[in-house]
Amino acid sequence: MSDPEQTAEAPSSTANASAARREPQQQRSQQRVASILDAAGKLLEEVGYGALTTNAIARRAGTSIGSLYQFFPNKAAVLSRLADSFRVEVTRTLGKIFNLETARRSTIALVNLFIDGIEEVQRRTPGFSYLFSATKLDDAPADDASHQLEREIMEPLDRLLAEAYPEVPQKQRRICLRMITETSKVLIANTRTLDPASQELLRTEVKRMLGLYVASYFGPKTASGDHPSN
């Protein structure tokens, strides 16, 4: 199907809700789109998804709803684009953590690094937890984006494990990764309700549990008495 003209007005399916109504061309509008996403993330962190309104986002971004809807077709698109920016941040952070050097570490060490990485992303990216571990149970707003975000998170660790343990079948590796990501959500879901000390404790326990679990599949490997460093 050929799109008529430049108007990206696509009422067809909800396929790509992140498609901008109008591509920002000048610098000021690009800046505005960025500040809208920034405001959306911060508001999400502050008031939660249920209380997040488009008018509030616009006000927080120092603009008007009219401007918001000039570049986003609807509310879901804002969250979808926000999830996109989170994906970039996740890839950047995990890519920094998983390099050639860390590839030689034990699986337990890799799990610890992964958990720390996720936590770093969460600390530096307001609203991250709402799109990574919430949504699903609600009426899915940015559900596609959420799945893609999850895949992006698993990918670096998956690649690393695949290279280090070619003898472990892919199916098992997938299950294992699934458990790692799901369990790491536990951590994120409890951030807001726990004091820092309890968070630290919970994080330690999650590392320990995942370490035991992963080692049962992949073995401690570079083992020479590696314990989860507490």
Place this chain on the structure above:
Amino acid sequence: MSDPEQTAEAPSSTANASAARREPQQQRSQQRVASILDAAGKLLEEVGYGALTTNAIARRAGTSIGSLYQFFPNKAAVLSRLADSFRVEVTRTLGKIFNLETARRSTIALVNLFIDGIEEVQRRTPGFSYLFSATKLDDAPADDASHQLEREIMEPLDRLLAEAYPEVPQKQRRICLRMITETSKVLIANTRTLDPASQELLRTEVKRMLGLYVASYFGPKTASGDHPSN
């Protein structure tokens, strides 16, 4: 009895939102309250929390909003009472599972029984997952009720472990139980998005992971005294 406290319209705190506006006295009204809660649970399961409206609950229950608000002061109260009914169901189911005979089983077996019990409750109680594992990340509607529900869930297993392993300090036991409940939420949170086969696989893995973890604290079999890193 004549009104001890007049109209229960108490603007005090949000302490007990489950207090009925008017206690149902005749049989037909008690039945109606029950059918309202039933409808609320089923709707929660079908449309999710975000799309759950009081009018829809009333319609599904075969009554009118007027009747609903005659016995519930507001929407939150309905969910709060629903959570209460879930607590009863949880206590009943877990109480049936954890008896004198099961007390002698290994910790790993206990964990398996616990997971199966939670799953049974979820299968038989529509809306359970939304109040047990969702909420927190949203604007907490029935947050108090949610916490109480969680405590109720942990209690039977906690008592069993405390009796079987008096030598394990309470603090460690608490942490361990925390991990068990949090991890079991993973299972519940994924029910709606997975096919039965994948659910079964995920459940097996959760059991395995929790088994490894719990055994590292309590020993794999009946008390053999072997505590790992500490």
Place this chain on the structure above:
DNA sequence: AGAAAATGTGAGCGATCGCTCGTAATTCTA
């Protein structure tokens, strides 16, 4: 310069939601 395109604004529309209230029907009491 002037025209056109891009961007910015916010009052307010339509829809929905939680909830009220006037009133009618049913049940209890005597």
Place this chain on the structure above:
DNA sequence: TAGAATTACGAGCGATCGCTCACATTTTCT
């Protein structure tokens, strides 16, 4: 059977939310 209490009903109020639209302002193009 009559009056009181309880229960049932549903139109609609007030508030809010996502989003539109007519118009103003700024930037780019020629």
